[in-house]
Amino acid sequence: MNALLVTLRRDLRLAARRPAEVATSLVFFIVVVSLFPLGIGPEVTLLQRIAPGVIWVAALLATLLGLPRLFAADHADGTLEQQLLSPQPQVPLVAGKVLAHWLLCGLPLVLLAPLLGLQFNLDGNVLAVLMLALLLGTPVLSLVGAVGAALTLGVRGGGALVALLMLPLYVPTLVFGAGAAEAAAAGLAAGPQLSLLGALLIVALLFMPWAATAALRIALE
Amino acid sequence: MLCVTDLACSRGERPLFRRLSFSLAAGQWLHVTGDNGAGKTTLLRTLVGLSTPDEGSITWQGRPVHGQRDGYRRALCYIGHATAVKDELTPVENLLTSAALDGHTVSEAQARDALKTLGLARCGHQPTRQLSAGQKRRVMLARLLLRPATLWVLDEPFAALDTTAADWLGRRLSQHLAEGGMALLTSHQPVPLPPGGAVAL
Numbered sequence: 001m002n003a004l005l006v007t008l009r010r011d012l013r014l015a016a017r018r019p020a021e022v023a024t025s026l027v028f029f030i031v032v033v034s035l036f037p038l039g040i041g042p043e044v045t046l047l048q049r050i051a052p053g054v055i056w057v058a059a060l061l062a063t064l065l066g067l068p069r070l071f072a073a074d075h076a077d078g079t080l081e082q083q084l085l086s087p088q089p090q091v092p093l094v095a096g097k098v099l100a101h102w103l104l105c106g107l108p109l110v111l112l113a114p115l116l117g118l119q120f121n122l123d124g125n126v127l128a129v130l131m132l133a134l135l136l137g138t139p140v141l142s143l144v145g146a147v148g149a150a151l152t153l154g155v156r157g158g159g160a161l162v163a164l165l166m167l168p169l170y171v172p173t174l175v176f177g178a179g180a181a182e183a184a185a186a187g188l189a190a191g192p193q194l195s196l197l198g199a200l201l202i203v204a205l206l207f208m209p210w211a212a213t214a215a216l217r218i219a220l221e
Numbered sequence: 222m223l224c225v226t227d228l229a230c231s232r233g234e235r236p237l238f239r240r241l242s243f244s245l246a247a248g249q250w251l252h253v254t255g256d257n258g259a260g261k262t263t264l265l266r267t268l269v270g271l272s273t274p275d276e277g278s279i280t281w282q283g284r285p286v287h288g289q290r291d292g293y294r295r296a297l298c299y300i301g302h303a304t305a306v307k308d309e310l311t312p313v314e315n316l317l318t319s320a321a322l323d324g325h326t327v328s329e330a331q332a333r334d335a336l337k338t339l340g341l342a343r344c345g346h347q348p349t350r351q352l353s354a355g356q357k358r359r360v361m362l363a364r365l366l367l368r369p370a371t372l373w374v375l376d377e378p379f380a381a382l383d384t385t386a387a388d389w390l391g392r393r394l395s396q397h398l399a400e401g402g403m404a405l406l407t408s409h410q411p412v413p414l415p416p417g418g419a420v421a422l
Contacts, residue, residue: 002324003324013310017348076303077306078303078304079306079319081271081303081305082299084271085269085299087291088324220271
């Protein structure tokens with residue numbers, strides 16, 4: 001727990017010193033989501049229909065945009081090497097970094113989603129389900145993405161490779177996440193989709209920090 | 222005591238060295254020598270556990286280092302080519318963060334004292350980005366004052382240092398050895414220490 005807080009605090013402090021990097025993926029998210037109503041025109045039913053999918057796809061891409069930074073800077077200046085040599089347990093150290101990534105690149109998406117949903121004329125109930133689905137789903141994106149970021153560390157063109165590796169793995173989260181909001185829009189219960197998202201989150205929490213730690217070791221060898 | 226037996230390492234497909242054996246006891250130091258590309262850095266990275274050797278064993282206090290990651294890492298201080306300082310943080314913050322990462326507490330006063338010893342008294346609170354390469358190395362070396370470690374593994378510690386800092390490092394090394402510490406280092410510069418062992422690659 002202590003180890004987790006060490007890297008969490010450190011990464012949040014570093015992000016505060018270079019806020020532009022965090023802002024990039026948030027602005028990206030806002031712009032991509034806003035382009036759809038502009039491109040499609042004011043057709044309310046169509047916009048309501050596509051809104052959950054559009055917001056989810058934009059969230060996937062915004063998360064991907066922040067992923068290469070998760071370990072790359074630490075790798076370049078040698079601090080990652082020192083982190084791996086720390087006598088503290090490695091998995092919480094890595095988990096702390098992933099948590100920091102989610103707080104900076106995932107949680108803001110959850111909070112921005114209802115504002116963006118208004119552009120699509122979504123009603124309150126659907127917005128609430130969409131937010132809940134994003135709250136459960138975005139940590140999965142960060143956790144799974146961390147493994148990809150660790151595996152592609154030091155590889156030339158790593159950013160594009162992370163996207164290619166990770167997007168197929170993001171499909172279940174996308175399907176259940178967008179599905180939850182669509183069910184709510186159709187007047188059905190969103191419970192099953194949300195439960196499945198919760199299950200995905202639990203599985204990701206259990207395995208991904210270990211997998212990311214192992215991938216980091218291999219990448220630094 | 223660090224014991225290395227029949228170590229073999231390669232980089233990619235290229236074998237670097239085979240059947241390398243040496244040991245290091247309290248108060249001793251070893252100078253790893255060899256041409257560029259001979260595998261000095263690979264040897265040091267293997268010793269600290271960042272790389273795995275092809276063959277051979279590394280033992281610390283009589284037990285293999287793989288089986289006792291925590292104990293070995295606590296006894297270890299590795300300084301590599303990279304400065305391992307964050308440009309966004311101040312030198313004081315860098316020292317505090319790296320101590321926290323290593324799991325021991327260092328007070329801000331201790332960190333400032335260490336920086337003062339290294340001639341960085343006035344740079345303690347400016348972003349590390351504004352420091353020169355040599356000054357960043359000094360921030361890194363300040364760990365040698367703050368981290369209680371027995372075994373120092375130093376990769377080119379004298380690189381980018383001016384004569385004052387190099388003299389300080391020499392004195393700090395002798396003091397460490399006199400206190401029963403051990404050091405293993407690579408250097409292309411002459412090392413201001415009483416003659417120790419040598420490992421030639």
